[in-house]
Amino acid sequence: MYVAVKGGEKAIEAAHRLLAEARRGDPAVPELSLAQIDEQLALAVDRVMTEGSVYDRELAALAIKQARGDLVEAIFLLRAYRTTLPRLAVSEPIETERANLKRRISATFKDLPGGQVLGPTFDYTHRLLDFALAAEAEGAAPPRATPAEPEPAPRVSALLGVEGLIEPNPTEVVDPGDLTRDPLTFPADRALRLQNLARGDEGYLLALGYSTQRGYGRNHPFAGEIRVGTVEIEVVPPELGFPIVIGEITVTECEMVNQFKGSAVAPPQFTRGYGLAFGEAERKAMAMALVDRALRADELGEEVTAPAQDQEFVLYHSDNVEASGFTQHLKLPHYVDFQAELNLIRRMRAAWDRPEAEAAE
Amino acid sequence: MSEPGTQEAGDYNFAYLDEQTKRMIRRAILKAVAISGYQVPFASREMPLPYGWGTGGIQVTASIIGQDDTLKVIDQGADDTTNAVSIRRFFARTTGVATTENTVAASIIQTRHRIPETPLRDDQIIVYQVPIPEPLRWLEPREAETRKMHALSDYGPMYTRLYEDIAQYGRVTTAYDYPVLVNGRYLMRPSPIPKFDNPKMDMNPALQLFGAGREKRIYAVPPYTSVKSLDFVDHPFAIERWDQSCAICGAGDSFLDEVITDDQGGRMFVCSDTDFCRGRLAVKAAE
Numbered sequence: 001m002y003v004a005v006k007g008g009e010k011a012i013e014a015a016h017r018l019l020a021e022a023r024r025g026d027p028a029v030p031e032l033s034l035a036q037i038d039e040q041l042a043l044a045v046d047r048v049m050t051e052g053s054v055y056d057r058e059l060a061a062l063a064i065k066q067a068r069g070d071l072v073e074a075i076f077l078l079r080a081y082r083t084t085l086p087r088l089a090v091s092e093p094i095e096t097e098r099a100n101l102k103r104r105i106s107a108t109f110k111d112l113p114g115g116q117v118l119g120p121t122f123d124y125t126h127r128l129l130d131f132a133l134a135a136e137a138e139g140a141a142p143p144r145a146t147p148a149e150p151e152p153a154p155r156v157s158a159l160l161g162v163e164g165l166i167e168p169n170p171t172e173v174v175d176p177g178d179l180t181r182d183p184l185t186f187p188a189d190r191a192l193r194l195q196n197l198a199r200g201d202e203g204y205l206l207a208l209g210y211s212t213q214r215g216y217g218r219n220h221p222f223a224g225e226i227r228v229g230t231v232e233i234e235v236v237p238p239e240l241g242f243p244i245v246i247g248e249i250t251v252t253e254c255e256m257v258n259q260f261k262g263s264a265v266a267p268p269q270f271t272r273g274y275g276l277a278f279g280e281a282e283r284k285a286m287a288m289a290l291v292d293r294a295l296r297a298d299e300l301g302e303e304v305t306a307p308a309q310d311q312e313f314v315l316y317h318s319d320n321v322e323a324s325g326f327t328q329h330l331k332l333p334h335y336v337d338f339q340a341e342l343n344l345i346r347r348m349r350a351a352w353d354r355p356e357a358e359a360a361e
Numbered sequence: 362m363s364e365p366g367t368q369e370a371g372d373y374n375f376a377y378l379d380e381q382t383k384r385m386i387r388r389a390i391l392k393a394v395a396i397s398g399y400q401v402p403f404a405s406r407e408m409p410l411p412y413g414w415g416t417g418g419i420q421v422t423a424s425i426i427g428q429d430d431t432l433k434v435i436d437q438g439a440d441d442t443t444n445a446v447s448i449r450r451f452f453a454r455t456t457g458v459a460t461t462e463n464t465v466a467a468s469i470i471q472t473r474h475r476i477p478e479t480p481l482r483d484d485q486i487i488v489y490q491v492p493i494p495e496p497l498r499w500l501e502p503r504e505a506e507t508r509k510m511h512a513l514s515d516y517g518p519m520y521t522r523l524y525e526d527i528a529q530y531g532r533v534t535t536a537y538d539y540p541v542l543v544n545g546r547y548l549m550r551p552s553p554i555p556k557f558d559n560p561k562m563d564m565n566p567a568l569q570l571f572g573a574g575r576e577k578r579i580y581a582v583p584p585y586t587s588v589k590s591l592d593f594v595d596h597p598f599a600i601e602r603w604d605q606s607c608a609i610c611g612a613g614d615s616f617l618d619e620v621i622t623d624d625q626g627g628r629m630f631v632c633s634d635t636d637f638c639r640g641r642l643a644v645k646a647a648e
Contacts, residue, residue, distance in 0.1 A: 008441045008443075008446065009441075009446050009450075011443065011449065012443055012446055018637045042428030076407075076411065079407040079411035080407050080408060082407065083378075083406045083408065083409075084373060084374070084377070084379065084405045086379070097569060163389040180404070180406075181404050182404050182407065183402040183577035183578075185402065186504060186505045186578070189503070215462070295616045303477050306629035307590060310503075312503055312504060312505070316504075321407060321411075321412060322412045324411065324412075325412030325414060325416075325491070325575065326412050326413035326575055327413075328411060328413065329411065329412075329414050330414075331411030332414065332436070332443075332473075333437050333442055333443075333444075334437075334553075335437055335476070335618055335619075335633075336437045336438060336474045336475055336537070336554075336555055336616065336618070337536070337537040337538075337553050337555060337614075338600055338634055339555070339617070339618055339619055339633075340536035340537045340556065340557065340601055341536045341537070342605070342619065343536065343602075344532075344534060344536040344601070347532075348530060348532070348534070351531060358583065
């Protein structure tokens with residue numbers, strides 16, 4: 001007989017209880033604290049902050065804990081929370097040139113003012129599982145050499161700019177649009193595109209950036225400069241009329257320098273691709289810079305042939321909160337539509353089986 | 362900061378969204394009502410429910426709902442489907458308004474994939490959840506192009522597609538989300554309701570609002586507006602029929618869900634609109 005095939009309130013509640021249980025895991029294993037996640041899974045926190053568009057380590061750590069380590073789910077949680085936050089002020093542009101640098105490398109010059117600073121990088125480590133970590137008996141860190149007094153580190157692009165070999169950065173100050181307050185329209189200007197890419201899924205940008213390196217919209221990139229450091233956030237309260245510092249954030253910035261043969265309107269010169277992410281997120285910043293440059297094809301008079309150069313394709317599919325939601329909505333019941341299809345296919349099938357009856361109908 | 366999952370509704374504004382956002386959405390709705398069938402871009406917000414699960418409808422409902430409203434939420438015609446339960450709870454928690462399963466008692470009905478069988482009144486609003494708002498999307502993937510096509514009423518390609526269906530299969534092979542022309546001007550996607558429900562949209566006394574969260578579009582059909590399903594003179598639009606009646610209430614004119622009862626090919630057909638089905642049973646019992 002017909003029993004309730006449709007899920008109900010009780011099923012949902014039971015599922016949520018199971019989820020809470022699964023999230024906690026074996027109660028004999030100590031519970032993770034937000035501080036532990038923040039300190040020891042710091043790069044996960046960085047990614048969730050970047051794609052969640054909220055710089056708050058504690059909230060990001062909470063989201064990761066609640067999402068059982070599923071970062072896209074954690075990003076979703078943080079975005080949903082972000083929706084409810086008031087917008088109190090718009091900060092001044094950050095000055096990465098004056099960042100307190102933790103890392104700064106350039107692939108285009110062997111040495112340069114400010115030097116190459118490796119910082120805490122996975123680069124050049126041998127990827128061998130370190131079983132000492134599994135033993136959970138980490139000794140105290142060996143003492144560090146006192147870092148040298150940092151020298152000023154001018155931008156690589158500025159060094160190239162002196163010779164006029166790289167396109168100048170745009171100088172006119174335009175109010176950037178705001179993707180979270182206005183829907184995306186096309187063609188989207190570069191500021192909007194960069195906003196979209198900054199929030200975009202790291203894996204997606206990585207694949208797109210990679211595709212440009214493999215010939216789908218090739219743009220001959222060099223990692224002009226990658227810097228990781230802390231910058232001050234300043235706002236100008238209207239009642240004061242001058243900037244005050246409200247805090248500090250860590251960012252990763254990548255400036256790609258791309259070859260360009262010139263066009264009817266522009267001389268042969270290097271062009272730029274730009275990437276920026278919260279925290280330490282080098283892969284993301286580099287991929288973003290490649291895609292940013294690819295999306296400038298139109299403006300630079302290049303033929304748009306590859307997916308990474310296609311604004312609508314790239315920008316409409318970059319957001320993992322949107323993509324994950326829509327992909328997974330296929331789990332929702334579709335039996336009304338399926339029933340309609342079933343009806344249709346039965347009638348089409350009947351017609352196919354008996355063409356003469358159909359003709360007579 | 363409160364514990365996740367246990368946060369009180371009091372931590373959030375009435376109906377979750379802040380008042381500025383609601384105002385922005387209401388402006389978009391007003392524009393949509395003024396230009397029936399036209400897709401108005403709006404600054405869709407991230408919601409605590411996933412995209413594709415009704416965020417557009419939720420934002421529209423959140424912007425129009427007031428303390429005196431009575432809300433009904435259905436998915437596949439039923440009030441007890443999991444996603445309908447989840448959305449109804451969301452509003453119960455963030456607004457505290459009365460909810461109902463009774464179509465007649467509701468002032469706002471949020472729906473996914475169905476229009477209730479019970480005719481709506483002019484003091485009701487139906488809010489559709491829309492996954493893909495653009496009716497021309499499968500013909501042209503680019504938004505810049507499709508907006509131009511709407512501006513020019515360039516709907517020839519859609520008729521061509523329907524014609525090709527007829528030429529090839531002897532019928533239009535679109536069973537749901539069947540394209541309609543609103544007020545003789547804009548081509549509109551009715552959201553993935555079965556074409557069975559399309560005639561209900563035409564000259565409906567209720568205000569019909571459509572929200573697409575991920576795609577950031579709102580559109581509307583004002584009360585008593587013509588909604589015509591595309592067809593040809595020699596191939597008029599027709600809705601689907603069943604050879605069966607509802608196994609529970611006996612209705613022969615409602616949309617039926619097919620329920621598989623065993624692995625021997627046993628099946629039964631029941632009303633997809635559970636409130637309608639229950640109502641008919643109650644009337645029978647009273648007789």
